[in-house]
Amino acid sequence: MTAQTSSGSSTIKVRVQDRPAVLVGSGYVALLLGLVCLILAGWFAYSALWRDRFGVVEVSWLMLLGALLLFIVALLFAGSIYSLQPNESAVLTLFGSYAGTDSAPGLRATVPLFRAQKVSQRVRYHECEKLKVNDLIGNPIEIGAVVVWRVDDCAKAIFQINDYADFVGAQTESALRHIAGRHPYDFDEAVANPVSEASATSDRIAARTLSLRESGDQVTNELIVELKDRLSVAGVTIDEAWINHLAYAPEIAPVMLRRQQASAVIAARKLVVSGAVDIVKEALGKLKDETDIDLDPERKAAMVSNLLVVLVSDKDATPVVNTGTLYA
Template identity: 80%
Template sequence: MTMQDHSASGLSTIKVRVDDRPAILVGSGYVALLLALIFLVLTVWIAYGAFTRNAYGDLHASTWSLLCALLSLIVAILFGSSIYSLQPNESAVLTLFGAYAGTDSAPGLRATVPLFKIAKVSQRVRYHECGKLKVNDLIGNPIEIGAVVVWRVDNSAKAIFQIDDYADFVGAQTESALRHIAGRHPYDFDEAVTHAGPDEAVSHDQVAARTLSLRESGDQVTNELIVELKERLAVAGVTINEAWINHLAYAPEIAPVTLRRQQASAVIAARKLVVSGAVDIVKEALDKLKEQTDIDLDPERKAAMVSNLLVVLVSDKDATPVVNTGTLYA
């Protein structure tokens, strides 16, 4: 085994992963408070009885009584220093000379061994708002995206021992995951189809990703963000309750161009609808004209009538009638 292998194996054995487990030597703080008060009263009583006067009125103190009073005072202080309180959705991580001794999550007045060090961790629900991030989507368009993540500490021991500052860790991982998710999907599905082209060869994963756009598939994209954040934050003992995208827009440098493209697409779609309806109207007019009047137009007259009707129906302006007094034939 090489020196590098030795160092790698040594680092792997140094890493100690902890997990929540019930704390030992933990009890009710009310009992400890009562014992502290008892020893404090006992200290006063012993100290008062240690001083006596002789027959001449001189004041004398008993050394043994004073030592007993001092010992009683120390015991009262130890009981008092071992008391701590926990609120609902709050836990205490106990360590003894740097070694993990367990986690106490029972709310109320609690007490433990005075030598234990207590680190309180809030398990209440919190939220982190990720500001506007400028990223590139799947196609490469610059967009602005922001999200809100609701999280809480699920494993207090991991939050204390695995991560130096778990709140900052949540913020950093949220920004990284949001950038990753935004880069896997296009802003709009129509853009993805246009960008891919009819003859472009794309993989199955790319096709699956393009079917989920950031604008139209918000719920699916949000679920992907939650799953990725849970995986990233598991090491810190943090779980994600919910998340949502609170800001999504094109970057300012391409927003005007994109707006014109969307307007052009809307105009084209409206034109197609108008032309399709006009063709149906013309066909129905010709069929009814033939059925009700028994007039069978020749191809030239039929073409002229179709042309005139289409111009009238498709045109944005009112048509000006022209009366034809002649004939199409010479």
Template identity: 55%
Template sequence: MTSSTLSTMENSKERLGNAFNGYAMLALFAAITVAAVVLLFTVPPGADGSTAEKIGFLAALITSAVVVLVGLCGFFMIQPNQAAVITLFGEYRGTVRKDGLHWVWPWMMRTKVSVRAHNIHSERVKINDLRGNPIEIACNTVWRVADTAQAVFDVDDYKTFVNIQIEAGLRTVGARHPYDDMSDEDKTTLRGSADVVNRELREELNERLQVAGIVVDEAGLTHLAYAPEIAGAMLRRQQADAVIAARKKVVIGAVGMVEDALGKLSADGIIELDGERRAAMVSNLMVVLCGDRDAHPVVNAGTLYQ
């Protein structure tokens, strides 16, 4: 759903609804019931009463019974972190958020909406990252209803709407960045920049769900992996990168050690080497320091130049 489409929609706005105190109304209906019962058993119309009196007495009893029975349909209970959207013949008349027993006119419709925090773990979806590599990605989202009027009237089914938009937002954010840093230009990656990606995902979902009055409090990736068809190749590439990085560190350390050794020998006047023998000594030291296996020394019984 594009921003231009959202701008043309007439968004609903939650407002406070009016409802009577349910406990007071319950006491009122109980009093009417008790009065009708007392009237029935204590002041029945005499046998010699006129027909009008009998009809009036019967009408009063029937009216009391109807008022009580119909009135009981107006009671509804609000649990903590729950709201009720009130409508009258299709017209929005407000939202009741205060928990407890309430009463409205029986012909007013009540739609209960949970405003508690909801937790959704999305299914794994297969997408292409910024470089076109197929990856599998999933996320966990914590959301809640902030505007009950928008959630009920501006979308058809806000829970289904949330599930679909989570998948769409996940695909959008996942396609913005590469899975891993394959070049120096990749400053933000899905694997190495979790804070940045999670923040972008939360902002993307809040923008998409704004039309439904939904607020996303937390969103983060829970699964991130290469698709099975390229997982083996990418694993070998990661292993090669690790080997290269380790070799680079070993070589840099070896060069520093050789430099320190030659400088120490020259400074202390232990030995003077010409250019050729100096290069040979550097080569031998580098082989010893950078080799994968332990070096086996060879004792030279002659001179240095033999």
């Protein structure tokens, strides 16, 4: 079986998968049997030494051999016992061969000579320190994320990857760089820098519609999907992720701040001008419909000019009374 990942991730052959262990049972039974064997071994050893009628100590080597065998069996029972806490599993191996996974909590036991390697399935988190990457437009940005993960397949976690915790960290950094490079920091930048026809693909065009700053939920979902794909080979699943740091790189941050401020001023000006035009249109319409005043084009132009100056100006207008006439 081969795990195929999305663009930017590796392809690793999956050689083993989790399966329930068969030769396992209650550890209390094994503990009881071990104690019985230990008691019998002591009794056999005691009975192996006895005195004859002349007071000479005799030794029964057969009884001593039985005591030794019982003691060895007691040790084997003791070595086969292990305990599991909730959200913890044991991967069983026999001479290096995978024999199954036991996930039942409590005192457990397996066949003697089986080796039980415990794996925690508790929820853990990895905080990816802020990385300096280039967004889709090419602007250097800083981005960081937090990923909540847990082991879902214990056999893969043990046999596929040497250190699955380090693997989570490396893949999180790689996936975060890949996701950050697929989207612009701000949607306004994507509009100002349209994609060329030569490099225009459906995925590239779709990625430009989602910005890192304004489409946080969608970008986070992309990160979760890609991480699940990358980490499935290690038996790890992602429960949650979020971006905890996003900013322009220090070398361009002041310039981008001024650009954002300029964009905000332009947007506000457009709104003011649009509102002023609507007010002037409404005023001219009411003068025409509700009064007998009939303005010729020149007077309408003068009125429109004066109203726009008053409405668009940043400062309060000072009215000037015109005592003359437009035709003087």
